[in-house]
Amino acid sequence: MRVARARDASVTRAAGPAQSSVGTGGMASKLAAARQAAAAGIPTLIADGTREGVLAAIFDPAAETGTLLLADGDRLAHRKHWIAYALKPAGALHLDAGAERALAKGGRSLLPSGVRAVAGGFGVGDCVRCLGPDGREFARGLVNYGAAELEKIKGAHTRDIERLLGYKGSDEVIHRDDLVLLGAAAAES
Secondary structure, three states: OEEEEOOOHHHHHHOOOOOOOOOOOHHHHHHHHHHHHHHOOOOEEEOOOOOOOHHHHHOOOOOOOOEEEEOOOOOOOHHHHHHHHHOOOOEEEEEOHHHHHHHHOOOOOEOHHHEEEEEEOOOOOOEEEEEOOOOOEEEEEEOOOOHHHHHHHOOOOHHHHHHHHOOOOOOOOEOHHHEEEOHHHHHHO
16 A cells, blocks of 8 residues: 655645546545544545455555555644634735735734735624735634625734724734645745
8 A cells, every 4th residue: 555645745736637427526625634634643545445345455565555644743733723724715915025925934813914805794703714925725714804894904014904994903904823724835834
């Protein structure tokens, strides 16, 4: 049995589109599911389910059957796994390049100065998608301000929040503890 990490680049390159009409989504969709499991610390085995005796072969150490995808590094906290995979985003924040870099590489919280546009009608505590300047989703998080409030403070410095809103609930739009990096951004951090 081949063993690899769910986020290994070689595994990503090997996954391609569906080769037959029997399955749905091809290897890429199976790899995406394995990555979700890996984020929760769960290893996944991918094997040819159409092959007779495949289950017995999986447990036979002498057989070369399937690929075991191990979880990557430390488990995501249950809360972060919930944010990334269980919640349906209620909106999106379009961020500038500096904010994307601060979140993805610097391990920082999202401040209003990095928000360029707000999409959706979300409230405080809702899950939103974080989109980089290229429009690609790279993170998800729980917001400390609703969409209407963020429209007023987007691009502003934290010292201006109280003046713009009449109150200040938090310096952060999304605190680092409530933010999860996705895909390539998570692999690079």
